[in-house]
Amino acid sequence: MTALLEVDGLTKSFGRGRKRHQVLHDVSFSVPAGRVVGIVGQSGSGKTTAVRCVLGLDQPDAGAVRYDGFDVLAAGRAQRRRFQTEVQTVSQDPYTSLDPRMRVEKIVGEPLWIGGLRDRAALRARALEALALVGLPDDAGSRFPRAFSGGQRQRIAIARALITRPRLLVCDEAVSALDVSVQAEILNLIRTMQRQLSLSVLFVAHDLAVVKYLCEHVVVMSEGRVVEAGSREAIYDAPATEYTRRLLAAVPRTDPAAERARRHARLSAGAGR
Numbered sequence: 186m187t188a189l190l191e192v193d194g195l196t197k198s199f200g201r202g203r204k205r206h207q208v209l210h211d212v213s214f215s216v217p218a219g220r221v222v223g224i225v226g227q228s229g230s231g232k233t234t235a236v237r238c239v240l241g242l243d244q245p246d247a248g249a250v251r252y253d254g255f256d257v258l259a260a261g262r263a264q265r266r267r268f269q270t271e272v273q274t275v276s277q278d279p280y281t282s283l284d285p286r287m288r289v290e291k292i293v294g295e296p297l298w299i300g301g302l303r304d305r306a307a308l309r310a311r312a313l314e315a316l317a318l319v320g321l322p323d324d325a326g327s328r329f330p331r332a333f334s335g336g337q338r339q340r341i342a343i344a345r346a347l348i349t350r351p352r353l354l355v356c357d358e359a360v361s362a363l364d365v366s367v368q369a370e371i372l373n374l375i376r377t378m379q380r381q382l383s384l385s386v387l388f389v390a391h392d393l394a395v396v397k398y399l400c401e402h403v404v405v406m407s408e409g410r411v412v413e414a415g416s417r418e419a420i421y422d423a424p425a426t427e428y429t430r431r432l433l434a435a436v437p438r439t440d441p442a443a444e445r446a447r448r449h450a451r452l453s454a455g456a457g458r
């Protein structure tokens with residue numbers, strides 16, 4: 186299967202002289218078109234740095250990032266523009282990632298504005314269309330972020346990411362700041378969007394349960410290295426490394442599907458009273 190995103194041998198250090206420390210060691214992985222790939226690892230394992238290198242926010246010391254066959258790090262203007270349109274991100278904190286002074290409609294339409302669209306009616310129409318896609322009501326666009334819950338804000342962030350009709354969605358700890366029940370809602374939304382829009386998704390999280398729920402292929406990182414990569418079944422049912430086994434053993438049981446079933450059972454039990 187052809188990969189939409191190919192990351193090959195990324196190496197990255199921060200600091201100089203004696204303070205220099207290497208954060209990524211020869212990190213490689215790929216995201217096939219239309220697939221969901223998870224990167225999992227403890228805090229500090231280098232996940233965010235790897236993502237920042239992919240997005241061009243950090244410059245790796247060595248290695249390559251190829252998107253749809255072209256070298257992102259050496260891309261010309263047109264290819265960079267294409268990359269910026271086709272690759273969108275959803276980050277962790279729905280409380281700080283949305284500008285509190287902007288109406289939601291403007292927040293959601295901003296990537297199109299940045300891309301050069303200036304027709305206000307078209308911007309508005311596209312923003313409302315994206316908000317509807319993620320299940321937010323018509324009047325959401327005219328309100329400010331403070332009017333929304335954490336889960337709704339993450340829906341707004343997803344609408345913003347989807348407005349350019351991307352091919353690759355990069356989610357960095359996109360549900361970590363949410364309550365477990367809301368996590369399940371947002372994971373389901375990402376999954377629905379992924380299927381409906383045939384998106385490729387790179388989903389980065391420290392929570393193995395969340396990654397298991399969403400990702401077909403999993404890359405395990407530790408101390409800046411990929412220690413293991415494989416199908417969800419291989420990683421979770423027959424981990425090949427001691428690190429993954431320990432990581433799995435340490436996971437608090439917050440499987441979103443199980444949590445949803447538990448809540449549903451509680452609600453049904455209460456309904457007859």
Ligand SMILES: Nc1ncnc2c1ncn2[C@@H]1O[C@H](COP(=O)(O)OP(=O)(O)OP(=O)(O)O)[C@@H](O)[C@H]1O
Binds near residue numbers: 199208231233235
């Ligand atoms: N700009 C920077 N300058 C110096 N060190 C950095 C910088 N960014 C990251 N690091 C270091 O790189 C290492 C990996 O951090 P990174 O944020 O990539 O890990 P992570 O797996 O995403 O962890 P978390 O989930 O906590 O964000 C850490 O030791 C971190 O302190």
